[in-house]
Amino acid sequence: MKIALFPGCMVDMIYPETGIAAVNVLERLGCEISLPDKQVCCGQGLVNSGYADGTRSVAKNTIKAYDACKEDFIVSLTGSCMNAIVNDYPPLFEDDPVFSAKLRSVTSRFREFTQFIVDELGVTDVGASFPHTVTFHKSCHSTRLLGIKEQPLKLLDNVAGLQYIEMEHADRCCGFGGTFSFKEPEISGEMVREKCRTIIESGAEVVTGVDSPCLMNIKGALSRMRSTGELDRDIRVMHIARILDAKE
Structure with missing residues (x-):
C-alpha cells in the first residue's frame, strides 16, 4: 500500500x-x-x-x-x-x-x-518485543477530538513481554496544549506535575503515547522532578512507534 x-x-x-x-x-x-x-x-x-x-x-x-x-x-x-x-x-x-x-x-x-x-491494515501484532512495564498517556487531541482510543492499546497488548499498567486519570490533559503552556505557564506547570505524579504512582518503567508534544512536555517535567529529588528513578518517555519498532 x-x-x-x-x-x-x-x-x-x-x-x-x-x-x-x-x-x-x-x-x-x-x-x-x-x-x-x-x-x-x-x-x-x-x-x-x-x-x-x-x-x-x-x-x-x-x-x-x-x-x-x-x-x-x-x-x-x-x-x-x-x-x-x-x-x-x-x-x-x-x-x-x-x-x-x-x-x-x-x-x-x-x-x-x-x-x-x-x-x-487490520494488524494488531506488529512483531515487536519490549519486556518492560508501560503506561499510556491518552492525549486530548487524539483521544477526544480524533477518537483514537482502542487502537494504541490493542497494539501495546500484542507486544511480546510488555506489561501494560493503566495510570490513574490516563485521559487527563498533560497541560501542554500548544500555546497554552506559554500563555499560562503556572497552570500548565501544575497540570503536567499532576500528570507526572500519576505516571510515577503507576510504577511503570516507560510512559508512551501517540502525540509528541505531550510526550515532550511530560519528559521535561519528569526530568525536572528527577533533578530536584521528587523522583528517585528513571522513567523513559517514548512515542508508541519506537515501542512497536523494538526488538528487545
Whole structure:
C-alpha cells in the first residue's frame, strides 16, 4: 500500500528517531512511503491562537503538498497537528471552493499512525518485543477530538513481554496544549506535575503515547522532578512507534 507520511514539526526536527521507527514499522507491514518535499509546519500554533488570516497561507502550503500526493492514505505521527488539519482547517476555507475541495481530498485520507495500522491494515501484532512495564498517556487531541482510543492499546497488548499498567486519570490533559503552556505557564506547570505524579504512582518503567508534544512536555517535567529529588528513578518517555519498532 502506498502512503504519504505526515511527521509533524516535532518529529521532523526534534525527535527523528520517532519518524525512523514509524517508517521501519510501516515498511515491514508492506507500505511504500513517500514524504512531500514541500511539507513544513501545518500552522497549528497559529490556528489554536485564533490567527485565522495568518494560518491560511501556511495551511494552503500543507494542503497543496499533500493534495499533490495521490497515495492511498496520509499517516500522521502527531495527533494534535492532524486535528488542526482535519477539524480546524475547514472553517478557514468555507469561502474558497478550490481549496475546500483540495482539503476534503486530503482530510479523507488522513489516518493517525495506530489507527492506520489497526483499522486500515487490520494488524494488531506488529512483531515487536519490549519486556518492560508501560503506561499510556491518552492525549486530548487524539483521544477526544480524533477518537483514537482502542487502537494504541490493542497494539501495546500484542507486544511480546510488555506489561501494560493503566495510570490513574490516563485521559487527563498533560497541560501542554500548544500555546497554552506559554500563555499560562503556572497552570500548565501544575497540570503536567499532576500528570507526572500519576505516571510515577503507576510504577511503570516507560510512559508512551501517540502525540509528541505531550510526550515532550511530560519528559521535561519528569526530568525536572528527577533533578530536584521528587523522583528517585528513571522513567523513559517514548512515542508508541519506537515501542512497536523494538526488538528487545
